[in-house]
Amino acid sequence: MSFQRRLKALRYPIWDKFKMGSAKGYRTLVLWLEETKIRHYSIEQRAGLREIDGEEAWKQAFRAYLNDLEFDETMTQFNEAELKVAMEWLVSKAISLEYNDKKDLYNAKTPSWTKSVCARISLTEENQGILRDLASLVGRQSDGIEDPGMMANVVLSEVEKRFSRMATANAIKASKRAKGTEDVDETKLTSKHCAIGLSTGNANVDKACRLLRLAYIQKLRTLQDRINRGLAQGQSLTANPKTNTRLGKVGYG
Numbered sequence: 001m002s003f004q005r006r007l008k009a010l011r012y013p014i015w016d017k018f019k020m021g022s023a024k025g026y027r028t029l030v031l032w033l034e035e036t037k038i039r040h041y042s043i044e045q046r047a048g049l050r051e052i053d054g055e056e057a058w059k060q061a062f063r064a065y066l067n068d069l070e071f072d073e074t075m076t077q078f079n080e081a082e083l084k085v086a087m088e089w090l091v092s093k094a095i096s097l098e099y100n101d102k103k104d105l106y107n108a109k110t111p112s113w114t115k116s117v118c119a120r121i122s123l124t125e126e127n128q129g130i131l132r133d134l135a136s137l138v139g140r141q142s143d144g145i146e147d148p149g150m151m152a153n154v155v156l157s158e159v160e161k162r163f164s165r166m167a168t169a170n171a172i173k174a175s176k177r178a179k180g181t182e183d184v185d186e187t188k189l190t191s192k193h194c195a196i197g198l199s200t201g202n203a204n205v206d207k208a209c210r211l212l213r214l215a216y217i218q219k220l221r222t223l224q225d226r227i228n229r230g231l232a233q234g235q236s237l238t239a240n241p242k243t244n245t246r247l248g249k250v251g252y253g
Contacts, residue, residue: 006091010037010098020084027052030062030090037094040069069093131155 007015012032019025031049034041041049048061063075071089075082099106128148135151138158161167200206 003088003091006095010091010094020080020087024052026083026087027058027062029087030065033090033094034065037098038069038090041065 003020004015004018007018007029010033012018012029017025018029027049031046031052034046034049048057049065051057051061059075059078066073066075066086069090071086073082073085073089075086131148131151134155138155200209
């Protein structure tokens, strides 16, 4: 999760405007985290962190604050790299404390994916049997899910994953490979892919004939590519003519 998304999760009022390079920005965030989420200090002890405009005084207070929180690193340069590590750690600590404060509430919430359209469908006993058969077919019968709506979501997800365009293409390729009928990559032709239609009785001579035939096929392919490009360029001119009404002409020339 990105840093700003975590700030949003903590309900930081200006989470979308936070910039690590702004001294006032990260000092304000540190004070807000301590006063609303971490609450390690008493109100009186937070006086140093409230000195946002005081350069050295605030840095000294921040070092002491991190030390009291048992932060492993030491702030020496206060450059962007050190600040990023410290702020990431503080925000993570705040999230952890926030969760511990309200874990019963968060744990009681139902995952949003169970509230889909499938979860609201009332299935007959016959349809539930069909659903169980589908789950078995995609290998998800052992998941232990009894709710029909949740099971429908699981089956749907598995079907979408297995029958995606890439998965289907890979399955077809694997099937052809197993049957020995895999398509030949025309860009990687070798002599074994090229039949010469005869046999001289000498393996080396036959191989030389195949190589000559491959060279001939390559020349034909190059010629065909050039012809295709010429036809495409000609079609681009004739299929979209430009009209000059002053000359009474259509097209070029």
